[in-house]
Structure formats: C-alpha cells, structure tokens
Amino acid sequence: MNKWLRLSALRLTALALMAVMGGLSGCATPNAIVEIKGETLYRERIALPADAKVIVQLLDVSKMDVPAIVMAERVQQGAATPAPFSFAIGSDQFQPGHTYAIGARIMLGDKLLFINTQAYHIDLNSTEPMTILLEKVGG
Structure with a gap:
C-alpha cells in the first residue's frame, strides 16, 4: 500500500507540474x-x-x-x-x-x-x- 501511495503522489506531482508549465507557456512573452x-x-x-x-x-x-x-x-x-x-x-x-x-x-x-x-x-x-x-x- 505504501508503494501505491508513493506512485499516486508522484503522478499527482507530475500532473501539477504539467499544469503549471502549460499555464506559464501561455504567459510567455513573444519574441521582442x-x-x-x-x-x-x-x-x-x-x-x-x-x-x-x-x-x-x-x-x-x-x-x-x-x-x-x-x-x-x-x-x-x-x-x-x-x-x-x-x-x-x-x-x-x-x-x-x-x-x-x-x-x-x-x-x-x-x-x-x-x-x-x-x-x-x-x-x-x-x-x-x-x-x-x-x-x-x-x-
């Protein structure tokens, strides 16, 4: 069970990072x-x-x-x-x-x-x- 919780936590962390990175790319300034x-x-x-x-x-x-x-x-x-x-x-x-x-x-x-x-x-x-x-x- 402990192993399953760690894998779930890793997946949630990865999803959160992907969401943050996707949001940041929308805020990136275009080439000056x-x-x-x-x-x-x-x-x-x-x-x-x-x-x-x-x-x-x-x-x-x-x-x-x-x-x-x-x-x-x-x-x-x-x-x-x-x-x-x-x-x-x-x-x-x-x-x-x-x-x-x-x-x-x-x-x-x-x-x-x-x-x-x-x-x-x-x-x-x-x-x-x-x-x-x-x-x-x-x-």
Whole structure:
C-alpha cells in the first residue's frame, strides 16, 4: 500500500507540474521586436532626380575581410532627403557579440550618387533615431 501511495503522489506531482508549465507557456512573452529608425540626408543643396533610389541596409559587420551580411533593406524610389527609414526585427535575429550597422546610399540606375563614408553602428538598447549623413561621390 505504501508503494501505491508513493506512485499516486508522484503522478499527482507530475500532473501539477504539467499544469503549471502549460499555464506559464501561455504567459510567455513573444519574441521582442527591435525597432531601428532614423533618416538619411546629405549636405548638398540639390534635388535628387525623380528616378533616384535611397537604399538603406541593416548590416551584420562582425566579420573582418568579408562583405557585410545584409539582414534587411529598404528602398525608396524618388525619395527626397531627409529620407526616413525604419526596421522592425525580432531580437532573436541579433547574435550576442556581433556588431551591426546601417549602410545607406543613393543610386541613379547603376550610378552611385551618395554613400555613407563613416560607420553607423547600432546600439540595440537605444530607441533614439539615427541620422545617416551621405557624402557625394565623385565631385
């Protein structure tokens, strides 16, 4: 009889744990979203051609001597600057110890008109908008 009571107690404990765990999984928060936003701009007082594209990329720049990994990209056709951008990415897409940055450029067809010439690293804990300064290419 003693053995039977112990088995019943174990079964009840297991059932109680399963019920608690099932209830907790319903309360678990979904994957947090990291929002990265800002604007691109250039200093020259010129209008962009109507068919120019502003391209902004979220990049993993962790590895040296290899091209950056493009995690997300936004393309705005005929946009004027300042051109706003926004990325909403699940926090599980960011790996601990990796370095992330924003890269931006303005293209006219295959011709590069403007590009960022300095690194704009991302602070995943910041909610402040970024300002990405683009420099004119080739005079």
